[in-house]
Amino acid sequence: MMRLRARPIENESPDRWEAQLRKGALEMAALASLWRGRLYGLEIIRFLEQHSRLVLAEGTIYPILNRLKAEGMLTSDWVEAEAGHPRKYYALTEPGRTRLRQMAEAWANFAGGLSQLLEPVLYPQAAEQSSTRDTEKKELSR
Amino acid sequence: MTETIQIDTYLSSLRTHLGPMTLGERDEIVREISSHIRDSAEQSGGNVETILARLGSAEELAAQYRDGVLIRQASRSISPVKLMRGALRLATKGVSGVIVFFVGMFGYIIGGGCVLSGLLKGVFPAHTGTWFQDGRMIASGTQLYIPPSPAHEVLGMWYIPLMLTVGSLTLLATTFVIRTSLRISQRWQAKLSRGA
Numbered sequence: 001m002m003r004l005r006a007r008p009i010e011n012e013s014p015d016r017w018e019a020q021l022r023k024g025a026l027e028m029a030a031l032a033s034l035w036r037g038r039l040y041g042l043e044i045i046r047f048l049e050q051h052s053r054l055v056l057a058e059g060t061i062y063p064i065l066n067r068l069k070a071e072g073m074l075t076s077d078w079v080e081a082e083a084g085h086p087r088k089y090y091a092l093t094e095p096g097r098t099r100l101r102q103m104a105e106a107w108a109n110f111a112g113g114l115s116q117l118l119e120p121v122l123y124p125q126a127a128e129q130s131s132t133r134d135t136e137k138k139e140l141s142r
Numbered sequence: 143m144t145e146t147i148q149i150d151t152y153l154s155s156l157r158t159h160l161g162p163m164t165l166g167e168r169d170e171i172v173r174e175i176s177s178h179i180r181d182s183a184e185q186s187g188g189n190v191e192t193i194l195a196r197l198g199s200a201e202e203l204a205a206q207y208r209d210g211v212l213i214r215q216a217s218r219s220i221s222p223v224k225l226m227r228g229a230l231r232l233a234t235k236g237v238s239g240v241i242v243f244f245v246g247m248f249g250y251i252i253g254g255g256c257v258l259s260g261l262l263k264g265v266f267p268a269h270t271g272t273w274f275q276d277g278r279m280i281a282s283g284t285q286l287y288i289p290p291s292p293a294h295e296v297l298g299m300w301y302i303p304l305m306l307t308v309g310s311l312t313l314l315a316t317t318f319v320i321r322t323s324l325r326i327s328q329r330w331q332a333k334l335s336r337g338a
Contacts, residue, residue, distance in 0.1 A: 041174060042181045058182075059198035062174060063206035070214060087181070088174045 022054050029054050030064050031100040038091035145190040149179055152200050159204030162212055217324035222250055225320045232327055242323040249316025256309030259283050263301045271295035
């Protein structure tokens with residue numbers, strides 16, 4: 001029998017939710033790391049470690065790069081490195097740049113809206129003060 | 143020496159678990175992961191065990207590569223096996239996938255059955271056909287015992303082209319439905335990941 005009923009999400013801990021959130025942002029982050037030029041896998045991982053707090057299991061990034069390449073968002077080239085073995089460098093294609101721009105805009109709108117919504121949750125004192133001020137204003141206007 | 147063995151074991155396990163991908167794709171992935179391990183070892187000087195642990199198990203890594211590839215390959219294929227594998231993968235993602243899987247299975251069984259029945263008419267002409275009695279259909283297909291009179295077979299040798307046509311059209315329609323569903327699911331996923 002198919003189970004269509006929603007399961008109670010007992011094991012949906014905040015940690016797991018955060019992991020899902022990070023995973024979802026990783027595709028955009030991978031594209032963003034290539035905005036200024038080509039990089040190889042490990043450089044992308046190090047770049048993300050330095051510039052974002054998207055700490056990840058290192059393996060996660062490679063299947064994402066593989067999929068983005070299959071979708072035509074990235075190109076790749078094997079380059080013989082000084083290290084003595086070739087490295088696979090990735091670069092953004094034009095559709096990849098366009099998609100990243102769209103993602104960045106959507107992300108900025110989304111994050112902006114949520115930040116406003118979450119302000120009272122994150123800064124309860126400030127919110128309380130402002131609501132007291134609002135009440136005082138209303139009373140004065142009467 | 144032990145480290146080399148560890149790396150080789152990891153890479154060969156990865157290659158094995160990449161199963162449904164093409165040989166070229168598997169080579170490319172193993173080459174890239176191998177390059178990652180060498181670079182990590184050189185840059186961080188860390189031991190191989192830590193580097194492999196940070197990559198995640200070979201099985202998990204392969205599963206991440208396989209997910210999506212199967213659906214992508216299947217949506218470009220006309221092979222019922224590949225399409226059904228793609229549909230099965232889709233079925234793990236939600237109820238609509240389960241429906242696509244069952245529609246596919248049903249379509250292939252009906253279509254394949256019609257084609258087979260048409261061919262069997264050539265081999266067992268007397269035992270294969272569509273029988274009517276008192277204006278009602280009482281049997282169709284290949285029968286072990288021919289329905290006795292007054293039941294009569296109505297199609298004769300027309301049974302062959304009719305069944306082959308109906309069967310082929312059903313198979314084509316099934317292929318079309320699964321491929322379209324797989325493509326829609328890909329577009330839907332791409333849209334989701336674009337945040338649209």
